[in-house]
Amino acid sequence: MAIIGNTEPVRQGVTRLGLGGSSLPADPETAYRIITEALGAGIPYVDMASRYVNHQGVTLLSQVLRHNPRAAFTFGYKYPHWTISSEREFFLHLEELLRMLNLPHLDVLLYWGLTLQQCEQYGGRGGQFEWINHARRKGLVHKVGFTANDSPASICRMIDSSIFESVTLELNLLHTANLPAAVYARSKSVEVNVHGVMGGGRFGRDSSILNRIVPGILRTPELALRYALGVPEVHRVLLGVSGEQQLAENIAFSAKGGLSPDDRVLVDQVVLESSAAWERFCDSCGACGCCPQDVAVTEMLKLYPLIAFYAITYYPVKKYTRLLQDNRGYERCNLCMECVNRCKFNTLVPEILSFTHTVLNKKQGGIT
Ligand code: SF4
Ligand code: SF4
Structure with missing residues (x-):
């Protein structure tokens, strides 16, 4: 990917990006190329699940780990916690995964789509969180996070379980309901990653209305990405990317930095007025x-x-x-x-x- 001119803003911008695996194309070769380009451009984080990329997520990740400098990135593995029913099964799953990845430890083990009910169940005596702590003590897992599938209030209670170093939330310019949970997470020193910043495709193409809210921002995908980057509580924005062109475009947008608080207010005002009119x-x-x-x-x-x-x-x-x-x-x-x-x-x-x-x-x- 050609990056022309002063590369410093690009470098700074990409450090706040991550590559989400869920939108990668089903063809592993294309997916591999996108990940490699992202890492080459300085994106320091990839999240992956075995079922991504046509169920070849782990194989793809092992390939990425083999051919790219290990120091350049960390990865999160979305762990299918609901399929595991005993500590023995958990360690078998973990050890098999590490064997496939040829690694001594996982960077981040992610509880995928966690609900408060599951969190409370796992936190009980002899529950999953005890297994996780055993794995941490053995040095097999460095960090533990969760992707939230519950209300903002429930997400805050999950953060209170004190097991997690990171939370991944849905957040975009039309969906800010999780903002209080993000603020709470930061107050507890839990890292906040966000996904869905393009609204599942809503902001992928230009909107004549969104394109005239913030002076100088004439592209809707740019507005959406920089809106999320402008939220001070957000540590990292996960990109859902299905092509190299889209990746390059997002990297270029991120180099311009997050929206200023004043510009975010302009966007929030339009959204607030529209919501009020519709409600x-x-x-x-x-x-x-x-x-x-x-x-x-x-x-x-x-x-x-x-x-x-x-x-x-x-x-x-x-x-x-x-x-x-x-x-x-x-x-x-x-x-x-x-x-x-x-x-x-x-x-x-x-x-x-x-x-x-x-x-x-x-x-x-x-x-x-
Ligand atoms: S409920 Fe009747 S009026 Fe309403 S959409 Fe259905 S058919 Fe049409
Ligand atoms: S019943 Fe009325 S308020 Fe409820 S979803 Fe339909 S249009 Fe909206």
Whole structure:
């Protein structure tokens, strides 16, 4: 990957990035090339699970470890904790993994998609966290983290278990609900990594509205990445990358640094105003979801604010195309008005669905 000109900002930017394994392409050769380019550019962290890259995640990681300077990066291994039922099984899993990776220890063992209920169960007498501490004492595991699959309040309680050195949270400019958990984690000296900064593809393409919020930022993916980098509690942003071009673009954006607090306020204001406007019609209660005609009401109601408030269409078109393929599009609606009758705001749901259908249909050049 060619990096032209002053490389110092690039170097500083990439140190706050990590490469998330979940979006890597299924082809191991392409995935390997992307990881190698990321490490070559200075990204110092990779997270991996055995099921990533078409279930070849561990093989790929061992290849990466063999051919790249070990000092240049650390990695997190997403551990399938729910499949392990005894300490013996845990150590067999760990030792087999280390044998495959040809390593004396794991950098970071990640509890994958942990819930508070699992955390409390594992923290009990003779539970998984005792095994983890045995593994730490034996020098087989350096750090332990978790990727959270629970509410912000529950994440804070999991942090209180005192077993974890890091937490990985979902955070992006439209989804800041986990921010209090991030603040709490930092107050407990737990490192905060974030994923989903591109909103699962929502911010991957340009939005004419998002592109004019912060002066000088004319690309939506740039705004999304630099928004996350601008959150002071965030230690590292995990990139979900499926191609080399996308990787290069993200590296270039990160070199410009995180958004300033003032610029983040500009973004937060737009999001707040849009949410307030939409919440007068819909609080996502789901009561209108059971359509007798099987129209995908709930799913389409989630697409509407993206189109109406943010001019985001690429992601909604993809989602709506799938709904049409499942024969759950708006054209099934017979205007029975059951959804309207169920809504506490008396929202004219069919009108919203019709608008969503029309815009997406037009963008797709006639989906139906
Ligand atoms: S019933 Fe009303 S508030 Fe609830 S999801 Fe439907 S439109 Fe939104
Ligand atoms: S008005 Fe249309 S979308 Fe609403 S419940 Fe009836 S058929 Fe379904």
